[in-house]
């Protein structure tokens with residue numbers, strides 16, 4: 001079971017740090033995300049110590065979980081932030097990140113976003129298009145800025161061992177620049193007088209099943225920059241996996257070990273997202289109905305694909321556990337949401353205790369790519385988000401549950 005030191009049972013009740021999950025839900029209702037800040041800090045520190053000998057800059061990838069409270073906690077722990085939109089930069093700055101500790105990545109940055117990032121003084125641009133270089137150079141010039149740090153994103157044409165929807169380094173992907181394009185740019189750096197081509201960036205995929213695509217990618221990157229000593233930084237992206245129940249995934253330490261001989265002579269940037277926040281989070285949902293139909297038992301819950309789309313989008317399997325362990329008899333059930341989609345299934349054919357209407361379930365390992373990917377499809381207000389404070393003894397609302405008014409706030413009738 002993917003429980004951990006923060007998310008655990010005590011007297012048959014699910015706790016997150018020193019807080020009973022049921023106590024939080026009594027106050028805020030369901031569906032609700034709860035994140036353990038102690039666990040996020042623990043995960044951040046584990047990555048920092050695994051890579052310590054390489055003295056990396058760790059930029060937490062805000063796309064995994066952009067809650068201001070999560071961002072602030074990681075910034076306070078020493079992280080920079082990896083952003084993929086001006087919106088994420090805006091949030092990172094609000095959370096207290098210093099602009100120079102922000103990397104701005106993304107395959108399609110708009111001119112307005114580039115302008116915003118330059119005005120704020122963002123530290124790095126991870127660049128994926130030649131035209132993008134022209135834009136950054138021109139806007140920097142207009143603003144009187146120079147020596148803007150650029151990491152060219154390499155598409156190394158390696159296929160990562162992961163779900164095809166989250167592999168990014170293969171030749172057919174939209175991401176990055178080809179090795180040829182990068183070689184060309186590095187040989188013509190003077191064409192972009194206001195830019196400083198200081199780094200190469202790669203991210204071969206998320207939830208990587210082994211380290212080989214990463215090491216292959218780094219080797220290709222090294223070859224490309226060996227004649228360009230001014231390129232002294234390698235940003236190797238994210239991708240460190242978390243266990244959703246699987247046993248045989250490479251650890252953070254295994255990643256550090258595999259890349260060490262390849263990156264020792266470079267400055268190193270990491271962009272972990274999932275490995276910091278996934279197992280710090282749960283999504284709590286309430287059992288609304290039990291339906292016996294077509295030789296199956298459906299547990300119809302108040303959480304759905306609108307709060308949590310990973311099972312529907314990636315066939316992701318997340319363990320689901322009862323918030324109170326009351327009944328040891330179990331049965332195989334389908335956990336489904338109320339949304340009008342056949343694929344609104346949170347878990348298929350899973351053994352769960354025989355439960356009563358009103359009982360709570362927790363979907364585990366949902367801190368990453370959960371709330372950030374939520375929608376309000378079917379006019380469902382977005383869920384509340386709660387954090388357990390760093391001391392483990394207090395909880396705070398990170399985001400209020402949306403209201404019906406929120407659903408129509410930006411709509412115009414006449």
Ligand code: LLP
Nearest residue numbers: 061203206207237238239271272273274369
């Ligand atoms: N850096 C870059 C350039 C990325 O594209 C990503 C993730 C990361 C860092 C962070 O990767 P992580 O450490 O979290 O693996 N929604 C999908 C995951 C999409 C990942 C996109 N890029 C999911 O739910 O699995």
